[in-house]
Amino acid sequence: MEKTKRPSLRAWLEGGGFFIAGFIGSLVIGWVIFPMVLYSKQPQPMNFNHALHLNPEKVDGIEGETEAERCLHCHGFYDDGTFKGIPKLSTCTECHDNPESPLGNTPEEKAFMDGYVAKDQEIPWLAYYKQPDCVYFSHIAHVKNGKLDCMVCHGEHGKTAVLLDYEANRLTGYSKNIWGKRISGLKTNTWDRMKMDDCAECHSKMGHEENNACFVCHK
Amino acid sequence: MEKKHGPAKGNSYGMVIDLDKCTGCGTCMVACAAENNLAVRPDESDKQRSITWMRLYKVTNGKDFPYTEVSYFPRPCMHCDHHTPCVSVCPATATETDPHTGIVSQIYTRCIGCRYCMAACPYHARTFNWWDGYFPKGKGIERYLSPEVSPRMRGVVEKCTFCHHRLMRAKTQAYTEDRRELEEGEYITACTEACPAQAITFGDLKNPEHKVSRLAKSPYAFRLLERLGTEPKVYYLSTKDWVRKLGDNYLPGEFKPVSTVKAG
Secondary structure (H helix, E strand, O other): OOOOOOOOHHHHHHHHHHHHHHHHHHHHHHHHHHHHHHEEEEOOOOOOOHHHHOOOOOOOOOOOOOHHHHHHHHOOEOOOOOEOOOOOHHHHOOOOOOOOOOOOOOHHHHHHHHHHHOOOOOOOOOOOOOOOOOEOOOHHHHHHHOOOOOHHHHHHHHHOOOOOOEEEEOOOOOEHHHHOOOOOOOOOOHHHOOOHHHHHHHHHHOOOHHHHOHHHHEO | OOOOOOOOOOOOEEEEEEOOOOOOOOHHHHHHHHHOOOOEOOOOOOHHHOOOOOEEEEEEOOOOOOOOOEEEEEEOOOOOOOOOHHHHHOOOOOOOEOOOOOOEOOOOOOOOOOOHHHHHOOOOOEEEOOOOOEOOOOOOHHHHOOOOOOOOOOOOEEEOOOOHHHHHHHHHHHHHOOOOOOOOOOOOOHHHHHOOOOOEEEEEOOOOOOHHHHHOOOOOEEOOOHHHOOOOOEEEEOOOHHHHHOOOOOOOOOOOOOOHHHHO
16 A cells, blocks of 8 residues: 655645635635625715814804804704704704805805705705614713713714715615724724614613613614 | 502503493504504405504403493503513513513514514413515505604514603603603503593502502402413403403402492
């Protein structure tokens, strides 16, 4: 019987090379290409400069001592306590009322005045923070009672000059801001993700274990 | 029987249905279905598969004319307090008794559709979605849909939630007024609101100020299958002995009618 030949060092290196190349290739596909394929990107209908509007030195009329109060000027509550969410055009036209005389001199404002205010047409914003249908969330319970800053969940959104593209998971249809910005599931900031565990984590940390009951946030 | 509801903290929402007032009109069923986005099927003729959270049962005293009497039992989920049968069997923890409201939840996205809870429920208060909800387009039905109640998908169990979203709505309203506690009547279910005979009373059973907690102590108050020990939070009132007797299974001579003297 012939003895099986042991593979030479050269063969080992060649095989190893193929393995490593394949391994790196899979990692690239999984961590870089897959997330690119998974999320669809859609630009917002127009830009909105949050940083400019929240700067009291540049914009008059959005009042409030704290940043949260200035956020609430447009993203406020209705009389029954429900959250207004993304403001309607009527909120914008409280200041931007005359299409003939824009308040600034940016081309964006001009496009907004001509495209929406003049036509009295709502802006079809894409909501970054729309939770799934089975979720109930009370902003007033968190902002007024819990005294949370908007930033805790929404991050630096109020400081951005440019609206980011809206990214939705192609499989579930949920926004990337809900699902989590990183494919790995790791998060460094409280606003990196808005899933059930993130809500529960904060409730427990704040000593509100009772709010982790199912029927507090589910409907 | 000592009637205690829930732990020391929080509320214990419950319902008292006066069967003497109930005319069996079915408004509660309709109001419930409209409020809670109950889906219909293209063919609703197979009533065994119909989904309803509030079901009306007709009972008679079994006597011939002219002694026949009829009564109706509107039956929502009983929101059992003690050893809640559906909660104790659910393998997915898709249903639980909220210790702060006493409401038995049902989380559709968590339900795996095994229907163990349906088998466990002594009141048949749970129904199964054999198909995806059907809301015919262009017939106006979609305009009735409430954004406050999530629709159910095929393969999950659903049941009455005591219009839990109305509790959330009432709480949100209370927060704008700097209150944490709700007043009586701020949170009532759709069936309570709709009942034209005002046979249904809803409130906090643990709050002695609330009408329900007084009515539940009436000698005419009883609960369905009370002796199972599940402590349902839905009470019925009836001055008729034969109706009260139907609420549970009694051995001959075991049922004790309320004496007419007490009624005075």
